[in-house]
Amino acid sequence: MASSSNYNFEEALDEELSNALSNAFQQALDNSLDSFGDRQQAAKPRKKRVHIERNREEGHIQLWNDYFAENPTFPPNLFRRRFRMNKPLFMRVVDRLSTIPFFQQKRDATGRNGLSTLQKCTAAIRMLAYGLAADAVDEYLRIGATTSMKCMEHFVDGIIYCFGDEYLRQPTAEDLQRLLVIGEIRGFPGMMGSIDCMHWEWKNCPTSWKGQYTRASGKPTIVLEAVASQDLWIWHAFLDRQVL
Structure with missing residues (x-):
């Protein structure tokens, strides 16, 4: 009889302890979620979009x-x-x-x-x-x-x-012949087009590459070069070879 009573007492004690731990864990989890939600709401307040009448x-x-x-x-x-x-x-x-x-x-x-x-x-x-x-x-x-x-x-x-x-296409034989004739008439025999370039600032250039892409401006840039005819027909364009 004494052994059975001890067993029931230990079983009830284990159940009470398990319930207490479960309740404590659930309470801690709820408090943590509430605190996280409060922080999220405080960190990202809702911004009302302001309408501007621009006419x-x-x-x-x-x-x-x-x-x-x-x-x-x-x-x-x-x-x-x-x-x-x-x-x-x-x-x-x-x-x-x-x-x-x-x-x-x-x-x-x-x-x-x-x-x-x-x-x-x-x-x-x-x-x-x-x-x-x-x-x-x-x-x-x-x-x-x-x-x-x-x-x-x-x-x-x-x-x-x-x-x-x-x-924006490759020239055909007829295109090349036409460009050569135009170039000769303008005093530039053998010319198919003019080459030009422009610099784009490379804002997110890797630090290890800045030296080889930095020019007179002091900022890293990427060069776009294009060959175009007098009527703005672009038949060749390329960026810096290192980028490609």
Whole structure:
């Protein structure tokens, strides 16, 4: 009888101890999760997006009056300097890109016109031509930084899509003969095109490579070289050999 009583007592004690440990563990786990949730909520407070009324219609009107009206504010030489191309070429690019849905002007739910094709293309050209930050064109064109980045990305993809088959290809025998004739007429016999290059700053260049990619600017850069004809037909382009 005594042995049976001792056994029952030990069994009950083990059960009570097990329940106590289980409750303590569950309580500690709940406190830990609550504390983690509080830290997460404190570390990442919700940010309310601030709406800025940019009056995008005014941006289009200003751009149109400055460069595209019948009597624009700025003459053709300033257009070429600021857009890095003449107006007929730019309008040809705009006309071709206007077939892409992103560059088409749309209306919102209230019937208000969105950004025009000219605004989107000009934002991309300014960023590419001058190396501007995404929000640098906001005050003039009334385009936010996020939208400006989308304009540039779609602009690059659109140029490849619309003009790649025509300009970004290997020359044929007829192309080479035509270029040689043009070069000879211009006083450069045997010339097929002109070579030019530009430097892109390599922001995330590995430290061990900075020495061989740093030039006069004091910052590591990657060189893009291209051979193009007088009508902007690019038949050869390459980056630094080390990168490839």
